[in-house]
Amino acid sequence: MRIPFIKYNHQKHLDELTKIQQNADQYHIAYDPKSYRLAILEQLRQAQRRIYIVALYLERDEAGQEMLDLLYQIKQQRPNLDIKIFVDWHRAQRGRIGEHEAQTNALYYYQLKQQHPDIDIPIYGVPVNRREILGVLHLKGYIIDDTVIYSGASINNVYLHKLDSYRYDRYHFITNPALADSMVAYVDHNFLPYAGLQRLDVANHQTRKQIKPEIKALRQHLMEASYQYTGTADNNTLSVAPIAGLGRNNPLNKIIHHLINSTQHKVVFCTPYFNLPNILVRDIIRLLRKGRQVEIIIGDKVANDFYIPEDQPFNISGGLPYLYEINLRKFVERLQPYIDRQQLIIRLWKDQEQTYHLKGIWVDDQWVLITGNNLNPRAWRLDLENGILVHDPQQQLSDKFAQELSTIRQKTTLVTHFQQIQASQFYPKPVHKLIKRLSRIKVDRIIKRLL
Numbered sequence: 001m002r003i004p005f006i007k008y009n010h011q012k013h014l015d016e017l018t019k020i021q022q023n024a025d026q027y028h029i030a031y032d033p034k035s036y037r038l039a040i041l042e043q044l045r046q047a048q049r050r051i052y053i054v055a056l057y058l059e060r061d062e063a064g065q066e067m068l069d070l071l072y073q074i075k076q077q078r079p080n081l082d083i084k085i086f087v088d089w090h091r092a093q094r095g096r097i098g099e100h101e102a103q104t105n106a107l108y109y110y111q112l113k114q115q116h117p118d119i120d121i122p123i124y125g126v127p128v129n130r131r132e133i134l135g136v137l138h139l140k141g142y143i144i145d146d147t148v149i150y151s152g153a154s155i156n157n158v159y160l161h162k163l164d165s166y167r168y169d170r171y172h173f174i175t176n177p178a179l180a181d182s183m184v185a186y187v188d189h190n191f192l193p194y195a196g197l198q199r200l201d202v203a204n205h206q207t208r209k210q211i212k213p214e215i216k217a218l219r220q221h222l223m224e225a226s227y228q229y230t231g232t233a234d235n236n237t238l239s240v241a242p243i244a245g246l247g248r249n250n251p252l253n254k255i256i257h258h259l260i261n262s263t264q265h266k267v268v269f270c271t272p273y274f275n276l277p278n279i280l281v282r283d284i285i286r287l288l289r290k291g292r293q294v295e296i297i298i299g300d301k302v303a304n305d306f307y308i309p310e311d312q313p314f315n316i317s318g319g320l321p322y323l324y325e326i327n328l329r330k331f332v333e334r335l336q337p338y339i340d341r342q343q344l345i346i347r348l349w350k351d352q353e354q355t356y357h358l359k360g361i362w363v364d365d366q367w368v369l370i371t372g373n374n375l376n377p378r379a380w381r382l383d384l385e386n387g388i389l390v391h392d393p394q395q396q397l398s399d400k401f402a403q404e405l406s407t408i409r410q411k412t413t414l415v416t417h418f419q420q421i422q423a424s425q426f427y428p429k430p431v432h433k434l435i436k437r438l439s440r441i442k443v444d445r446i447i448k449r450l451l
Contacts (some may be wrong), residue, residue, distance in 0.1 A: 018231035019239035030171035059156030089125030090132035299356030333418035341429035347412035
């Protein structure tokens, strides 16, 4: 018997998502990293009840020290203030690429705690998987009293533009007690009770082998965990919805899929690494065939945080921006007819030596997703991710979102033909040699799934 075709109603899934009502006057966006850093510090100074910080890492550089020094001052002044910090367990226990292994963030946390023996600000490491390559804490968000500060940025000099260099991201400040409570509850219920969670500000750390069962139990739990809150908004009201996800079929992945396919006019994507999961490539092609407009804003390879200038020693990680560019060139060449019709718009972001870290989706001036999700296979399968979906049916925030996009586009170049993108045969010799070798043994496919 033939099974009848049933049209999948993506809009229905968005309409049925439980949402929290949002006051438009309590939603603010910063448009550059320096303003973002100053606004965070001011919010921290004003905190009265709680400060929760969740980030991939908090670096032992000037920006990280500035933040931790301020937190210790605040805690000393207001001992009852609830301050907790959560970072990725693996990332905190290794140095940056090229640095001495002993110079870790975890060591700095311990040294700082020794300097303040009477002040307890716990810094926890969250091991999302047994090895960093197999999954990290990519959950984002500061919760300061009733305000959620959401960005894809971690905490260091470059992300916060403390010195000369910056890494460009999105910077959203949302004052909403129900949203803030739900994000605090997620951490309290899904991190703190589990033995896999480890204090980093201590002298000795357990090894992966010692806590292998605990890490496995934590990961299995996180694959089922979600934000808990009561819906207070209908589909005619400005609203926000926090979403978390870990694993291939997680709620955040599903919302991204439904959001894209609900597009009636135009969708805009931002991603720093052009390495889309196959399902998103299919979604984009489906939209183009339906006559929808798709705009993708990507970082130029020199704006990639893995890029290594030609006058510096090359290593394997420096090949990643070129692999992403090869992906992009193939994608543009495949879809060139849609670019010719100005239905597919590709923009490359570049600002001299600065780097680009933006992620997110804008749909039809009604839906906006702010997220740390890189829209790549790693985010889709391995890392613990989250995001906040904003529904703005009355366009109450349209000016702010339009300004955000306009600011992003200011540093971009329009790609009108695939030949504008450098072909691999013209790459520097070490890059060309590496890519040829990786392709020959098909390791490039594995790398694209893991990085």
